[in-house]
Amino acid sequence: MTDDYRHEGARRVGQVKEITSLANPIIKDIKALTLKKARDETKSFMAEGLKLVIDALDLGWTIRTLVYAKAAKGKPMVEKVAARTIASGGLVLEVSEKVMSSITRRENPQMVAGIFEQRWAALKEVRPSGTETWVALDRVRDPGNLGTIIRTADAAGASGVILVGDCTDPFSLETVRATMGSLFAVPLVKTTPADFLRWKKDCGVRLVATHLAGAVDYRTIDYRSKPVVLMMGNEQSGLPDDLAAAADSLARIPQTGRADSLNLAVATGVMLFEVRRHLLVLDKPQ
Numbered sequence: 001m002t003d004d005y006r007h008e009g010a011r012r013v014g015q016v017k018e019i020t021s022l023a024n025p026i027i028k029d030i031k032a033l034t035l036k037k038a039r040d041e042t043k044s045f046m047a048e049g050l051k052l053v054i055d056a057l058d059l060g061w062t063i064r065t066l067v068y069a070k071a072a073k074g075k076p077m078v079e080k081v082a083a084r085t086i087a088s089g090g091l092v093l094e095v096s097e098k099v100m101s102s103i104t105r106r107e108n109p110q111m112v113a114g115i116f117e118q119r120w121a122a123l124k125e126v127r128p129s130g131t132e133t134w135v136a137l138d139r140v141r142d143p144g145n146l147g148t149i150i151r152t153a154d155a156a157g158a159s160g161v162i163l164v165g166d167c168t169d170p171f172s173l174e175t176v177r178a179t180m181g182s183l184f185a186v187p188l189v190k191t192t193p194a195d196f197l198r199w200k201k202d203c204g205v206r207l208v209a210t211h212l213a214g215a216v217d218y219r220t221i222d223y224r225s226k227p228v229v230l231m232m233g234n235e236q237s238g239l240p241d242d243l244a245a246a247a248d249s250l251a252r253i254p255q256t257g258r259a260d261s262l263n264l265a266v267a268t269g270v271m272l273f274e275v276r277r278h279l280l281v282l283d284k285p286q
């Protein structure tokens with residue numbers, strides 16, 4: 001990565017660069033964000049689309065670089081986002097369509113993309129209370145599943161997602177896309193199984209783990225008397241014994257038909273809307 005992209009700060013205030021060359025080092029660094037190594041090193045990631053960028057800024061995320069296609073120049077919302085980026089010390093790039101396509105790896109790319117700082121919450125600061133629900137994922141591997149789960153957790157009103165063990169990166173392009181913006185609204189924690197088990201012991205939650213061998217119908221569990229941590233197993237191997245043993249309930253979703261199990265994201269959705277059923281209401285008609 002070039003020095004230009006790593007060291008953000010006040011020196012960039014006021015900068016708006018026009019770039020048409022794919023060989024430009026800033027563009028190369030942005031393109032490198034498709035690799036986890038580059039995202040980890042720079043602690044940043046890319047989100048595409050004007051709406052997403054505005055949502056992220058409104059929710060207080062730090063933007064490092066705003067990229068927009070030439071065709072978006074002069075559009076009031078784009079100008080506004082550019083001004084906000086510059087005001088917060090970020091860089092604004094006006095690029096050709098060709099450069100935009102190469103950054104987003106799409107033939108019909110979004111007109112706007114933002115490079116944001118990653119944000120993680122610390123497990124020791126998570127103290128679930130009242131009606132809170134947290135989702136804990138054991139070694140989730142599929143980026144689409146993780147994105148869908150983050151989106152579903154947001155929709156169900158969950159307080160956050162805890163990634164336990166070796167999980168896929170929530171800041172990959174595929175996961176960010178699948179979250180449809182919910183990434184910016186759902187706190188994320190990453191931890192080890194050992195730290196997760198220690199944390200669970202002293203935080204007064206009900207750990208409901210889902211398991212194909214679970215003896216309890218998921219619709220019979222008490223989700224109201226304590227905050228709930230809903231634990232889901234890995235796509236291939238399910239939940240390991242040590243995590244399953246720490247659960248207060250081992251829940252199963254009854255199935256018929258030929259499939260052995262539900263897709264992880266689908267199972268998480270079914271569970272989340274049951275856990276939070278008593279809390280979710282339709283908007284009252286006017």
Ligand code: SAM
Nearest residue numbers: 210211232233235236238252253261262264267
């Ligand atoms: N072969 C894996 C196994 O034996 O557990 C299948 C894993 S399944 C694709 C991924 C996760 O989704 C499971 O670990 C569990 O958390 C959840 N899941 C899927 N179907 C479920 C069901 N019918 N009841 C409870 N949990 C389920």
